[in-house]
Amino acid sequence: xxxxxxxxxxxxxxxxxxxxxxxxxxxxxxxxxxxxxxxxxxxxxxxxxxxxxxxxxxxxxxxxxxxxxxxxxxxxxxxxxxxxxxxxxxxxxxxxxxxxxxxxxxxxxxxxxxxxxxxxxxxxxxxxxxxxxxxxxxxxxxxxxxxxxxxxxxxxxxxxxxxxxxxxxxxxxxxxxxxxxxxxxxxxxxxxxxxxxxxxxxxxxxxxxxxxxxxxxxxxxxxxxxxxxxxxxxxxxxxxxxxxxxxxxxxxxxxxxxxxxxxxxxxxxxxxxxxxxxxxxxxxxxxxxxxxxxxxxxxxxxxxxxxxxx
Amino acid sequence: xxxxxxxxxxxxxxxxxxxxxxxxxxxxxxxxxxxxxxxxxxxxxxxxxxxxxxxxxxxxxxxxxxxxxxxxxxxxxxxxxxxxxxxxxxxxxxxxxxxxxxxxxxxxxxxxxxxxxxxxxxxxxxxxxxxxxxxxxxxxxxxxxxxxxxxxxxxxxxxxxxxxxxxxxxxxxxxxxxxxxxxxxxxxxxxxxxxxxxxxxxxxxxxxxxxxxxxxxxxxxxxxxxxxxxxxxxxxxxxxxxxxxxxxxxxxxxxxxxxxxxxxxxxxxxxxxxxxxxxxxxxxxxxxxxxxxxxxxxxxxxxxxxxxxxxxxxxxxxxxxxxxxxxxxxxxxxxxxxxxxxxxxxxxxxxxxxxxxxxxxxxxxxxxxxxxxxxxxxxxxxxxxxxxxxxxxxxxxxxxxxxxxxxxxxxxxxxxxxxxxxxxxxxxxxxxx
Numbered sequence: 062x063x064x065x066x067x068x069x070x071x072x073x074x075x076x077x078x079x080x081x082x083x084x085x086x087x088x089x090x091x092x093x094x095x096x097x098x099x100x101x102x103x104x105x106x107x108x109x110x111x112x113x114x115x116x117x118x119x120x121x122x123x124x125x126x127x128x129x130x131x132x133x134x135x136x137x138x139x140x141x142x143x144x145x146x147x148x149x150x151x152x153x154x155x156x157x158x159x160x161x162x163x164x165x166x167x168x169x170x171x172x173x174x175x176x177x178x179x180x181x182x183x184x185x186x187x188x189x190x191x192x193x194x195x196x197x198x199x200x201x202x203x204x205x206x207x208x209x210x211x212x213x214x215x216x217x218x219x220x221x222x223x224x225x226x227x228x229x230x231x232x233x234x235x236x237x238x239x240x241x242x243x244x245x246x247x248x249x250x251x252x253x254x255x256x257x258x259x260x261x262x263x264x265x266x267x268x269x270x271x272x273x274x275x276x277x278x279x280x281x282x283x284x285x286x287x288x289x290x291x292x293x294x295x296x297x298x299x300x301x302x303x304x305x306x307x308x309x310x311x312x313x314x315x316x317x318x319x320x321x322x323x324x325x326x327x328x329x330x331x332x333x334x335x336x337x338x339x340x341x342x343x344x345x346x347x348x349x350x351x352x353x354x355x356x357x358x359x360x361x362x363x364x365x366x367x368x369x370x371x
Numbered sequence: 372x373x374x375x376x377x378x379x380x381x382x383x384x385x386x387x388x389x390x391x392x393x394x395x396x397x398x399x400x401x402x403x404x405x406x407x408x409x410x411x412x413x414x415x416x417x418x419x420x421x422x423x424x425x426x427x428x429x430x431x432x433x434x435x436x437x438x439x440x441x442x443x444x445x446x447x448x449x450x451x452x453x454x455x456x457x458x459x460x461x462x463x464x465x466x467x468x469x470x471x472x473x474x475x476x477x478x479x480x481x482x483x484x485x486x487x488x489x490x491x492x493x494x495x496x497x498x499x500x501x502x503x504x505x506x507x508x509x510x511x512x513x514x515x516x517x518x519x520x521x522x523x524x525x526x527x528x529x530x531x532x533x534x535x536x537x538x539x540x541x542x543x544x545x546x547x548x549x550x551x552x553x554x555x556x557x558x559x560x561x562x563x564x565x566x567x568x569x570x571x572x573x574x575x576x577x578x579x580x581x582x583x584x585x586x587x588x589x590x591x592x593x594x595x596x597x598x599x600x601x602x603x604x605x606x607x608x609x610x611x612x613x614x615x616x617x618x619x620x621x622x623x624x625x626x627x628x629x630x631x632x633x634x635x636x637x638x639x640x641x642x643x644x645x646x647x648x649x650x651x652x653x654x655x656x657x658x659x660x661x662x663x664x665x666x667x668x669x670x671x672x673x674x675x676x677x678x679x680x681x682x683x684x685x686x687x688x689x690x691x692x693x694x695x696x697x698x699x700x701x702x703x704x705x706x707x708x709x710x711x712x713x714x715x716x717x718x719x720x721x722x723x724x725x726x727x728x729x730x731x732x733x734x735x736x737x738x739x740x741x742x743x744x745x746x747x748x749x750x751x752x753x754x755x756x757x758x759x760x761x762x763x764x765x766x767x768x769x770x771x772x773x774x775x776x777x778x779x780x781x782x783x784x785x786x787x788x789x790x791x792x793x794x795x796x797x798x799x800x801x802x803x804x
Contacts, residue, residue: 109645130372130647139645141638147382149389161378162646206642 062086063214063245068107068117070269077103079269080117085245085262087213090236092260093249094360100269101249102142105218108247109139121214135163138212142219148192152183152202155191156209163210170209177205180235197228205237214245221255233259253357255333267364280359288328290335292321293348300344308334375648376656383627383660395624397668401612401619402675405609408615408737409608409680423451425471427460436480436526443518444473450514464499470507472499473515479723483523486537527564534568606768608680613763614736616672617756618697620665621727624702627661628709633716635799654795658703665699673767686766690776694762696781701755704787707794735760755786789795 063085070078078100093101098201106112108119110126120123124133124199146155160170169359178184181201183322191199204220217236221229234244236259250256256263265273270316273280294300297319305314305323310331313324328351339346387393428444445452455463460472474497482494496515500508527533541561544554632641643653676682677732684691713719731737733747734756740748751757762779765771 106641109641111641111644129644129649132647134645134647137645139642141641143638143641145384145642146636147639150382154385158378158382159642159646161374162643162648164374166374168787203638 062120062122062246063108063249064120064123065108066102066120068104068119070116071105071115072111077269078107079116081266081269081271082117083271083274085214087245088240088243089261090240090246090248090259092256093247093266094251094253094256094263095266096251097248099251099266101266102218103269104266105139105216105247106250109137109216110134130206135210138207138210138215140207140215140217140220142222144199144203145206146191146199146202147213149190151188151190152178152194153187155202156206159206160209163345165210173209173211173289177208180208180238181205182231195225195228197224197231199253200224200228201232201235204232208239208281210242215239215247217246217248219250220248221250229255234326254359265360265363268299273359280371281341288325288331289352290323290325290328290332291350291352292323292346294319294321294339295345295347305335305338308335308338372649372652375646376652376659379652379656380660382662383657384663387660387664393623396626397619397664398625400673401615401668401672405612405615405672405676406680407611409606409611409676412611417539419598424449424471424504424511424556425451425453425469426511427453427455427463427469429455429457429460429472429474431477432479434480434532435530436483436532436753437475439525439553440475440479440518440522443522447514449510450700461499462499463763467501467503468756470501470504473497473511474499480523480526480532480535483519484527484533485540487523487527515733525686529568529571531743534565534572537565537568541565553738569696587590595638603785606682607678608676609768610739610760610764612672612680612682613677613767614731614760617736617759617763618731619672619699620668620702621731621756622724623664624706625709625720625723625727625788626663627657627703627776628706628713629716629720631657631707631710632713632719636716650795650798654707654798658700658707658791661703661706662696662699665702666695669695669699682767685770687771687773687776688766690771690780691721691763691766692774692781693773693776693780694759694766695789697760697780698755698759701759701783701790702789704790705755707798711794711797711799730754730756733757737768752782755783758782758786 065084065218066082068078068081069076081100081104085089091103096102103112107114110119110129121133126133147158150158153174156174157170160166160173165173174187176185178187181204183198183202183205185197186194191202194202200220200223204217207215221232224232233255236248240246240261243245248260260277262274262276264271265280279317297316300316300321302314302316302321305311305321310325310327311323312326315322323331323335325335332349332351336346336349387397393713400625415773426444428441430441441452441454444450457472457474460469460474463469464472476496478496479494479496482492486493498508498512498515500511527536541558544558544561547554549557623738634643673682673684683755709719709723733743733751734740734754735743735751736756740751740757742759743751758779762776762783764776765779769775
């Protein structure tokens with residue numbers, strides 16, 4: 062388990078991390094979500110011990126990192142945002158080197174390398190130099206290098222930057238496998254789709270502060286307009302939106318050009334009621350879609366600015 | 372901890388040997404430079420033909436004396452003599468196509484003879500020279516002085532003009548207001564010369580007799596290079612390979628430092644710092660790998676010089692290896708210091724290349740330090756490359772014993788400790804440092 066308590070880091074006049082607290086349990090992927098410059102990488106650096114906090118503490122399985130050679134560091138596997146590989150060495154040589162940094166040599170190292178390469182599906186490319194790898198393959202090898210010493214906690218700092226969708230999905234599958242193995246994963250990203258797909262819990266950080274820390278469904282509840290059904294009508298004559306307000310589950314309704322937008326408490330119950338009412342009252346339609354509040358909307362609601370534009 | 376240390380060293384060595392650019396820069400370039408400069412500085416047999424100093428001669432006198440003078444100059448192996456005109460010679464010197472031009476004035480032969488005994492005004496030989504060739508100018512003047520003395524004295528003591536000059540000088544002596552004793556002594560000298568000339572004429576051997584070559588230097592030098600032994604010849608490649616070996620090993624150390632600086636800017640540094648490694652292991656392994664690469668470069672360079680140019684370790688082999696090892700350690704510490712003090716990669720590369728070139732230049736790697744002004748020779752003892760170059764020279768072509776290597780080894784180790792301590796103290800360990 063990873064526990065972060067009141068972590069603060071100040072650079073000059075900039076408070077990069079301001080009293081950040083959260084925890085990540087075994088078998089859980091916790092997303093650290095925030096725009097560029099929000100303090101995600103600084104938080105990861107504090108957890109990994111590259112930076113010394115001005116206050117607060119980081120506990121790895123209940124213990125803090127006391128020195129450069131503290132054995133507690135063996136519980137952490139780091140996947141840095143920038144690729145941390147030697148391009149001129151083969152994938153196998155890279156992993157042999159990184160395994161040795163944790164004291165692994167000989168059979169133990171070979172087994173760890175074999176397992177890691179197998180997980181990221183690069184076993185057949187082990188002997189090739191990294192500089193001939195695609196961006197996605199490098200990212201997968203970057204992940205494999207962090208797994209060799211079988212750490213309990215994985216710190217993943219934007220591990221999918223610049224990769225193609227296929228490689229991204231492959232990495233996601235790797236991470237889901239690791240979750241099933243009971244590892245604790247802290248996943249920093251500014252891609253909402255990644256956090257929505259992968260994370261059991263999401264910590265939203267902005268300007269160095271944690272502004273939300275919850276599961277995705279609970280975060281959705283923070284946004285008042287969560288479920289909307291949009292109906293493209295053939296004709297809008299004689300349709301009075303206020304009549305729809307009398308229907309069960311309906312919270313609000315409005316007509317904009319030929320689109321009727323109805324906000325409901327629950328999409329699965331509300332949608333059939335509305336569609337049936339339209340048919341019974343002679344209002345034909347040609348397209349129906351639903352909208353649910355996404356993380357972007359949640360972020361916008363919480364911070365007042367868009368995640369993508371920051 | 373040993374597994375980590377060895378893995379870090381092995382990784383650095385592997386990266387070096389798989390990087391063709393580094394190998395090229397570290398081995399091929401110093402070999403090319405060492406070969407070229409070794410050839411320029413005499414090669415290994417001492418028979419390398421050196422370029423002649425191009426000198427133009429304008430003979431406006433066209434007398435026997437002036438023609439003989441031109442012939443004398445042309446016979447000198449250091450000068451490349453060609454006839455010219457005043458205007459053409461001036462233009463050639465101005466454009467740098469000739470180092471100097473000698474203009475022998477009209478009546479030079481007669482006036483030079485008169486000046487020798489009668490104290491008349493000396494004829495002036497105009498010497499036009501290229502100011503960028505001051506050293507060659509001194510050499511040309513020295514050769515000209517010798518040739519003029521030889522040619523004019525030869526004419527006085529045997530030539531037709533010389534006999535007339537002696538007779539004329541005797542007549543003028545009687546009209547002079549010299550003190551009686553001086554006049555008598557000079558008269559005796561001139562009469563002696565006159566009698567010599569008359570005797571030579573009677574013998575029909577005027578100009579071909581015992582004084583046919585004129586006045587020359589009353590001595591000759593026997594040149595002997597003092598190196599390691601009587602049968603050992605100086606090998607110009609020994610110094611040049613030592614000098615360029617030192618230069619490119621320093622560049623390698625610099626590159627190691629820059630690499631460490633670059634490492635801090637990418638994910639590899641984070642990965643290394645995330646591992647349970649002490650800073651001693653991280654920096655120490657870097658120093659050891661750089662030192663091993665440095666000693667490898669030196670040995671390959673000298674191995675090439677041995678096989679191709681016959682450069683031998685004529686002194687102590689242990690001393691040679693000691694100097695190489697001490698210099699390699701100093702290089703490694705130098706690289707760490709560069710990494711510790713560098714801010715950005717680009718700026719550090721610029722400053723440190725400049726610093727390295729100055730160290731190399733003042734260390735005598737390019738040209739021997741004895742050519743430096745005395746104050747600079749004394750000052751350069753604070754330059755580690757001076758000790759390395761002197762140490763390598765001592766163990767190769769000078770053929771000195773192990774005791775002569777102790778000074779350079781000790782000095783280089785002191786520099787190693789100094790640079791290493793500065794690097795450890797200054798190294799920004801944490802990202803925010």
